[in-house]
Amino acid sequence: MSTTTQTPSETTTVTKPYSEDDLPAYEPMPWTLNEIRAAIPPHLFVRDTTRGLLYCARDILMAAIVWKMATWIDPYFKSEGLVEQLTPIGAEAARWGAWLVYWWFQGLIFTGIWVIGHECGHSAFSASKTVCDVIGFITHTFLWTPFFSWRISHHRHHSNHASMERDEVYVPKTRSDLGIPQHVEHESQWEEYFGDTPIYTLYMLIRQQVLAFPAYLLFNVSGQKNYPKWTNHFDPNSILFTKAQRNVVIISNIGIAIMIWGVTAASQRWGTSEVLKYYGIPWLLVSHWFIMITYLHHTDPQLPHYRGKEWNFQRGAAATVDRNFLGWQGRFFLHDVAHFHVIHHFFPKMPFYHGPEATKYLKEFIGDHYAYSDAPVFKALWDNYNKCQFVEDDGDVLFYRDKQGKAVRRPIDKYRVPHTAQATEAN
Numbered sequence: 001m002s003t004t005t006q007t008p009s010e011t012t013t014v015t016k017p018y019s020e021d022d023l024p025a026y027e028p029m030p031w032t033l034n035e036i037r038a039a040i041p042p043h044l045f046v047r048d049t050t051r052g053l054l055y056c057a058r059d060i061l062m063a064a065i066v067w068k069m070a071t072w073i074d075p076y077f078k079s080e081g082l083v084e085q086l087t088p089i090g091a092e093a094a095r096w097g098a099w100l101v102y103w104w105f106q107g108l109i110f111t112g113i114w115v116i117g118h119e120c121g122h123s124a125f126s127a128s129k130t131v132c133d134v135i136g137f138i139t140h141t142f143l144w145t146p147f148f149s150w151r152i153s154h155h156r157h158h159s160n161h162a163s164m165e166r167d168e169v170y171v172p173k174t175r176s177d178l179g180i181p182q183h184v185e186h187e188s189q190w191e192e193y194f195g196d197t198p199i200y201t202l203y204m205l206i207r208q209q210v211l212a213f214p215a216y217l218l219f220n221v222s223g224q225k226n227y228p229k230w231t232n233h234f235d236p237n238s239i240l241f242t243k244a245q246r247n248v249v250i251i252s253n254i255g256i257a258i259m260i261w262g263v264t265a266a267s268q269r270w271g272t273s274e275v276l277k278y279y280g281i282p283w284l285l286v287s288h289w290f291i292m293i294t295y296l297h298h299t300d301p302q303l304p305h306y307r308g309k310e311w312n313f314q315r316g317a318a319a320t321v322d323r324n325f326l327g328w329q330g331r332f333f334l335h336d337v338a339h340f341h342v343i344h345h346f347f348p349k350m351p352f353y354h355g356p357e358a359t360k361y362l363k364e365f366i367g368d369h370y371a372y373s374d375a376p377v378f379k380a381l382w383d384n385y386n387k388c389q390f391v392e393d394d395g396d397v398l399f400y401r402d403k404q405g406k407a408v409r410r411p412i413d414k415y416r417v418p419h420t421a422q423a424t425e426a427n
Contacts, residue, residue: 023410026304028397029369033314036346039365044354049126051353055335056116056135063109070102070278099277107285108326108333114143114286115335115352121151122158122348137251141259143286146217146252149233153240158348162304162319163311164391164398169216169223170298172305172391172400177225180390184405194389194403205385210284212291293338296323296380301387301400301408302371310396310415317345321371322359323380342370392417
């Protein structure tokens with residue numbers, strides 16, 4: 001915030017010191033889940049198995065058509081006539097341009113297929129548990145996700161979202177996690193904690209986007225910090241699972257083992273480079289899109305996190321944000337998974353195709369507690385990766401702080417911790 005003082009000879013801009021008191025105050029949601037559910041028409045909770053299967057068939061058909069079209073890329077752009085017409089360099093550039101187009105759209109289509117499995121994991125695809133289990137297992141295994149194991153931890157995430165003590169993923173680091181003292185004497189000292197160059201920050205962001213989901217499944221990266229060191233989704237005896245869930249974890253592992261065998265056999269028959277071109281790179285894009293979508297759903301300086309008794313399910317559900325993700329492509333290929341995610345957190349069993357209409361009723365009821373952003377998503381990814389660094393060690397309603405320890409929002413006075421405001425005002 002700044003004020004401008006004008007004199008006859010000059011205009012001077014004076015920057016007002018940062019103060020927590022000047023931040024917009026946030027009061028947690030007061031309504032019960034039953035009150036919110038009553039505001040949504042009952043027909044929007046109905047699951048239509050036939051409709052879900054048609055969406056699934058559409059995605060598989062698109063993937064097959066695009067795959068078939070890709071088989072023409074190399075023969076066409078390597079043909080003598082085209083090489084002579086475009087020159088060898090021009091033909092090669094056009095060939096790789098065609099592969100880029102294939103990877104973009106096949107990556108989106110594969111991600112849509114993953115979203116179908118996600119719907120099955122929530123039993124939103126069909127009222128039939130068998131249908132959800134079969135479709136979810138096939139679609140997720142095809143995309144290297146251990147369906148039943150992931151479903152268990154993902155359900156726990158939904159049941160505890162935005163709880164500092166119990167959430168499964170995207171649990172914020174605290175001030176003490178990063179070794180930042182409560183009182184930072186001078187702004188320049190923040191460089192000691194967050195002095196990374198933009199190039200290094202970009203490298204870390206790209207690494208997150210490509211590897212975060214496999215790293216979460218294998219090593220619990222970005223997961224709950226209270227879990228043991230070797231927590232993962234493939235150990236039937238992991239803390240993530242109960243003894244009763246052991247068998248479905250093993251079934252998930254068998255599915256991944258079949259994928260390992262299938263990809264190995266395909267590589268031996270057609271070559272590793274061909275498997276990478278047709279399947280491997282689109283799968284990497286699935287991992288990227290999924291991580292980008294979920295990261296931006298749950299990570300934003302405007303969104304609260306809670307401790308202790310101040311958390312409840314509906315407050316956690318509202319601590320997500322809907323985003324205009326890739327415009328029409330996000331809506332068509334990704335089944336509105338990013339555009340209407342808030343309603344999904346309130347009612348995970350609601351089919352995705354009812355999300356747009358249900359969101360209108362939700363927004364009307366909860367008002368300013370509904371979060372939406374139409375910021376360009378790649379800009380939002382960069383901004384939030386830099387702005388959402390840590391939360392405080394104490395307090396029950398928390399907001400992310402940036403690389404200078406500053407927030408963009410604060411809880412109402414009832415929830416404030418006095419020394420926090422003093423410490424940040426000193427900067």
